[in-house]
Amino acid sequence: MSTEIQINSDQLEDAPISRFEALKRVLRQSPMSFRIGGAIMFVHVFIAITGPFWAPYDQATIFTGPPLMGMSWEHLFGTDMLGRDVFSRVIHGAHLVIILSISGSFLGVALGTALGLLSAYLRGWFDEVVMRLIETLISIPYLVLALLLVTAAGPKYSGEPTLVVLVVAFVFAPRVTRLARAAGLDVVMNDYVTIARLRGESAWSVIWRELLPNASGTLLVEFALRTGYAPVLIGTLGFLGFGVAPPNPEWGLMISEYRDLVLASPVVVLAPALMLASLIIGLNMWTEGLARILGRSVRHEE
Amino acid sequence: MVTLLMVSVVVFAAIEIIPGDAATRYLGRDATPEALEVLRERMHLNDPAHERYIKWISGAVTGDFGTSLTSGRPVTEVLAPKIFNTVILATVAFLVYIPFSVVPAVFAAANRDKLMDHMISSINLLAVSIPPFLLATFLLILFVITFPILPAISAVTDESTVGEFAIAIILPVMTMAIVMAAHTMRMLRDNLIEVFDSDYIRMAELKGMSKHRVLLRHALPNALGPSLHITALNINFLVSGMVVVEKVFAFPGFGRELVDALLVEDQPVVQATVLLASMVYIFANLAADLGSMLLNPRLREQ
Numbered sequence: 079m080s081t082e083i084q085i086n087s088d089q090l091e092d093a094p095i096s097r098f099e100a101l102k103r104v105l106r107q108s109p110m111s112f113r114i115g116g117a118i119m120f121v122h123v124f125i126a127i128t129g130p131f132w133a134p135y136d137q138a139t140i141f142t143g144p145p146l147m148g149m150s151w152e153h154l155f156g157t158d159m160l161g162r163d164v165f166s167r168v169i170h171g172a173h174l175v176i177i178l179s180i181s182g183s184f185l186g187v188a189l190g191t192a193l194g195l196l197s198a199y200l201r202g203w204f205d206e207v208v209m210r211l212i213e214t215l216i217s218i219p220y221l222v223l224a225l226l227l228v229t230a231a232g233p234k235y236s237g238e239p240t241l242v243v244l245v246v247a248f249v250f251a252p253r254v255t256r257l258a259r260a261a262g263l264d265v266v267m268n269d270y271v272t273i274a275r276l277r278g279e280s281a282w283s284v285i286w287r288e289l290l291p292n293a294s295g296t297l298l299v300e301f302a303l304r305t306g307y308a309p310v311l312i313g314t315l316g317f318l319g320f321g322v323a324p325p326n327p328e329w330g331l332m333i334s335e336y337r338d339l340v341l342a343s344p345v346v347v348l349a350p351a352l353m354l355a356s357l358i359i360g361l362n363m364w365t366e367g368l369a370r371i372l373g374r375s376v377r378h379e380e
Numbered sequence: 381m382v383t384l385l386m387v388s389v390v391v392f393a394a395i396e397i398i399p400g401d402a403a404t405r406y407l408g409r410d411a412t413p414e415a416l417e418v419l420r421e422r423m424h425l426n427d428p429a430h431e432r433y434i435k436w437i438s439g440a441v442t443g444d445f446g447t448s449l450t451s452g453r454p455v456t457e458v459l460a461p462k463i464f465n466t467v468i469l470a471t472v473a474f475l476v477y478i479p480f481s482v483v484p485a486v487f488a489a490a491n492r493d494k495l496m497d498h499m500i501s502s503i504n505l506l507a508v509s510i511p512p513f514l515l516a517t518f519l520l521i522l523f524v525i526t527f528p529i530l531p532a533i534s535a536v537t538d539e540s541t542v543g544e545f546a547i548a549i550i551l552p553v554m555t556m557a558i559v560m561a562a563h564t565m566r567m568l569r570d571n572l573i574e575v576f577d578s579d580y581i582r583m584a585e586l587k588g589m590s591k592h593r594v595l596l597r598h599a600l601p602n603a604l605g606p607s608l609h610i611t612a613l614n615i616n617f618l619v620s621g622m623v624v625v626e627k628v629f630a631f632p633g634f635g636r637e638l639v640d641a642l643l644v645e646d647q648p649v650v651q652a653t654v655l656l657a658s659m660v661y662i663f664a665n666l667a668a669d670l671g672s673m674l675l676n677p678r679l680r681e682q
Contacts, residue, residue, distance in 0.1 A: 214386035218658045221620035222638065226654060229642045230394040310511040314624060317513045318639060333517055340521060347521065351514055359509040 104371065112367020118360025125169060126176040135163040137170035138325045146342050155349040159339060162325075164346045168353055171327040175357070178239060178328075179308035182246030187301045189247060190254025195285045195293065197255070198262025208255065215252040224249050224311060228320040237323025246311055250304050257300055261293035268292075299369045306361035313354050329354045387658045388440070388651075392433050395647045436651065445652035450644055455652045459637065463656075466626070466633035469549055470618055473556035477614070480561035481568060481607075486595065488565075489572035501569075507562035512621045516555045516628040523551060552625045559621055560614040567610050571603035608671045615664035619657045 105113075134152075135142045141161035148156045155164035197208045215223065227245045228236055235241045265271060265288065274284045290297075313330030315321035322328045324335065329350035336346040439446060445455035488500040510518075523530045530551055575581060576599060584594045623635035630636070634653065641649035 210382075210386065213383050214390055217383050217387050217662050218390070218654065219616050219619040219661055221623055222654055222657050225623070225639065225642050226391065226394050226650070229645060229650070230397050314511055314513050318624065318627060319643070330513065333514070337517070337520075340525060344521060344525065347517065351517055355506075355510055355514055358511070359506065362505070362509045 109367045109370050111363040112371065115360045115363025115365070115367055118356055119364055122172060122357050122360060123176065126172040129169040129172055133166040133169040135166040137167050137327045138162065142166075146339060146346075148343055149345055155345050156343050158336060158346055164336075164349055167327040167332065168329070168349050171329050171332065171350060172353065172357075174239070174322070174326060174328055175309055175312060175354070178242055178246070178312050178322075179305055182243045182312070183250060183301060183304035183308045185243065185247035186250030187254050187297065187304055189251040190256075191258045191290070191293075191297055192285075193251070194255040194258025194260075195262040195289045196281070198259045198266055199281055199285055199289060205259075209259075212252040212255050216256070220249050221311070221314060224315060225318070225320055228315065236320070237326075239322050239326070242312055242315065242321055245315070246308050249311065250307070254297075254300060254304070258293065258297060261296045262289050265289050265292045295372045299365065299372060302361070302365040302368055306358060306365055309354060309357055309361070383662060384655075384659060385437075388437055388655055389433070391651055391654045391658075392429075392436065395651060396429055440652070440655065446648035448649050449646045450641075450649075455648050458649065459634070459652060459656075462632060462634045462637045465631065466622060466635065468545075469552055469626075469631065469633060470556075470622065472549060473553045473560070473618070476553055476557040477560045477564075480557050481564035482600075484561075485565045485568035485572060486600075488569045489576065490595075492573055492576075497569075501566075504562055504566055507558055508566065510559075512555055512559050512624045513628060515559060516551070516625055519551055519555060520628070549631070552629050552631055555625050555628075556618065556621050560617055563617075564607055564610050564614065568603055568607045571607060572599060575599045575603045608668050611668060616661050619661060 139162060142163045143153050143157045143161055145157055145159050145161045147153060150156070153163050153165060155168060158164055158167075193208060197205045218226070224245050227248060228241065231241055231245075262285075271284060271288050274288050279287075309329075312321060312328065313333075316328040316330030316332075317334045319331075319334065321331055324331060332350040333347055333354075336350075340347045436446065443456055445459075447453065448455050448458050451458055484500045484504070488497045491497050507515075531548060581594060581598055584598050585591075589597075619635075622633065623639055625631070626633045626636040627639050634656075637649065638653040638657070640646075641653060
């Protein structure tokens with residue numbers, strides 16, 4: 079892409095500048111995709127945070143108007159088969175989807191990082207056991223693994239947003255572990271790690287103080303990338319009936335609930351679909367830009 | 381092989397922790413304790429878990445996955461026609477996928493940083509970002525509602541003619557091919573550009589070789605190697621995507637059987653399908669490794 083701009087670090091260090099100035103410079107020189115993606119994400123996050131306060135109706139209130147009414151000023155995206163306001167549901171959905179995605183991927187990356195770095199530091203049988211386990215979990219196609227986990231949790235917990243977060247974390251964690259281990263192995267070889275070890279620091283302290291800061295760039299990109307995958311996984315689970323339960327306004331679930339209504343009122347399907355698509359596109363562009371700024375390449379997987 | 385065995389343990393354990401046992405699910409809530417006891421005895425549910433595991437896995441090796449709980453027929457018999465359907469769908473999708481990824485990649489790379497490249501890259505970004513279920517929904521709206529030329533569901537039966545079958549799989553094939561091609565295309569374009577910049581290509585051009593010959597004989601084989609790996613990842617996509625696409629278009633295949641079996645907790649079918657899906661993935665990775673060795677003589681010598 080032609081928008082590739084190398085951030086010259088010498089240039090940044092030329093004059094003593096405030097952090098804010100530096101941030102502004104980075105932003106000004108950042109790749110186009112970072113800015114566009116950032117703008118899309120900003121809109122989404124803004125809707126997610128403030129949406130519940132200004133959405134015209136509650137997500138579950140039925141008969142806010144006649145069912146399956148098309149677009150109008152009272153109901154921007156019309157109403158669904160129960161007369162719920164689709165615009166309000168989509169807005170409330172932003173809140174739900176973003177919270178689920180961020181917490182799921184954060185938990186997954188945190189878990190994977192801890193396990194991966196520990197594995198890289200300790201080596202030996204611990205590393206061996208972890209890697210075997212990771213290999214096994216990665217060999218199960220990720221969607222199949224997610225579906226299996228939801229089923230294994232049983233009917234009591236299925237449909238709970240917490241379960242969705244845990245499933246996302248569990249599916250992501252092995253893949254992050256592998257990455258964090260590889261990043262950790264690069265760092266472990268350095269003398270300062272040996273010195274820290276010889277100083278008698280505990281394993282956790284070495285990992286926290288030496289390994290983590292040095293692997294943080296890779297892990298940051300990974301977190302951004304995972305946050306982009308999470309809405310896809312959550313939406314797919316919802317769409318297949320394995321995600322959060324109705325009447326939660328999760329977009330994937332809404333799309334599957336409204337699929338039969340598409341002839342009567344296409345907007346009820348298009349609205350959540352476009353919201354989901356734009357969120358994912360925004361996140362992907364932003365991640366790619368971020369990776370370029372940090373000088374790392376984005377590995378696309380599954 | 382070891383990994384596959386580990387996968388089987390994980391799958392078995394996941395099914396094992398589903399609350400409530402198979403006998404209760406089979407007979408329903410108001411079954412008498414005596415009937416439950418008889419059935420448990422007959423299904424060997426009273427045996428310890430490891431004995432049942434050994435029994436199951438030794439059966440699975442010889443192709444005997446037990447009896448489906450919902451239909452009462454052997455799992456192999458239930459799955460065989462579904463697998464056949466899916467294999468056809470997957471093969472066609474794969475055949476369509478190759479030109480879908482190679483042709484735009486070559487055009488984009490040949491016209492680097494020109495309008496053509498930017499257009500292809502933008503469309504590609506959209507395709508990479510959109511999850512299969514969303515793409516399927518968009519295609520459904522486009523071709524079934526806006527231009528009603530294709531059937532909404534692909535419910536083929538044993539009696540369907542080849543022609544009916546071909547029409548029925550157009551939309552599923554398109555969905556899969558686009559989803560898979562998106563990632564490969566981007567990678568192939570970057571690889572091609574890298575290869576175009578290399579000395580041996582300049583050498584070939586200076587020798588006066590025609591542009592087409594340079595492309596086909598030198599550039600493409602060298603750029604294809606790394607793309608093979610992403611093709612293996614695409615098999616993972618294919619397995620996960622099949623689940624979604626078959627569900628969306630009601631195509632009677634392997635993926636839909638997997639989801640349906642999970643929904644009704646038909647455990648022998650779940651165990652068999654998850655194990656088979658993982659097997660496909662593991663072998664695809666192996667095949668990709670072998671394939672890149674064939675294309676890259678340097679790896680062959682190792």
